[in-house]
Amino acid sequence: MVRIIVFSTCASESEARKIATELLKRRLVAGVNILPISSFYWWKRKIRHGPESLLIMKTRAELVGKLQATVSKLHSYEVPEIISVKIDEGLPAYLRWIDDETCAKAPRKNSA
Numbered sequence: 001m002v003r004i005i006v007f008s009t010c011a012s013e014s015e016a017r018k019i020a021t022e023l024l025k026r027r028l029v030a031g032v033n034i035l036p037i038s039s040f041y042w043w044k045r046k047i048r049h050g051p052e053s054l055l056i057m058k059t060r061a062e063l064v065g066k067l068q069a070t071v072s073k074l075h076s077y078e079v080p081e082i083i084s085v086k087i088d089e090g091l092p093a094y095l096r097w098i099d100d101e102t103c104a105k106a107p108r109k110n111s112a
Contacts, residue, residue: 001060001095001099002060002061002062002086003058003059003060003061003086003087003090003095003098003099004058004059004060004061004064004084004085004086004087005056005057005058005084005085005087006029006055006056006057006059006064006067006082006083006084007054007055007056007057007081007082007083007084007085008054008055008057008071008075008080008081008082008083009037009039009052009053009054009055009080009081010052010053010054010055010075010076010077010080011052011053011076011077012053013034013036013053015053015074015075015076016034016053016054016055017034018074019055019070019071019074019075020032020034020055020057022070022074023057023067023070023071026066026070027101027102027103028059028063028066028067028070028102029057029058029059029063029067029102030058030059030097030098030100030101030102031057031058031098031101032055032056032057032058033055033056034053034054034055034056035053035054035056036051036052036053036054037051037052037053037054038050038051038052039051039052058087058098059098059102060098060099060102061084061086063102064084067082068082
């Protein structure tokens with residue numbers, strides 16, 4: 001099974017939280033981190049900059065199409081950043097957690 005980390009930037013923390021929550025509800029991701037960042041980039045032939053919220057999402061490669069469609073639908077940007085990198089190594093228990101939490105199944109109660 002191929003696991004990936006997907007990155008996406010959002011205009012605000014509230015938008016990032018909305019997207020993260022929906023992806024979790026649909027079990028398209030096992031977990032999401034949201035970080036405040038300062039972005040500098042080219043857009044429409046000008047250099048732009050401003051605050052954004054970065055989503056760091058853990059999932060399986062086979063779900064990336066559905067994840068991209070969901071993020072694109074909920075996102076405020078004309079062209080949202082949705083890029084991924086393969087996870088080459090990881091703690092086996094953590095990788096199993098990604099697999100377990102992104103499978104289509106009924107949510108289980110938190111045992112913590």
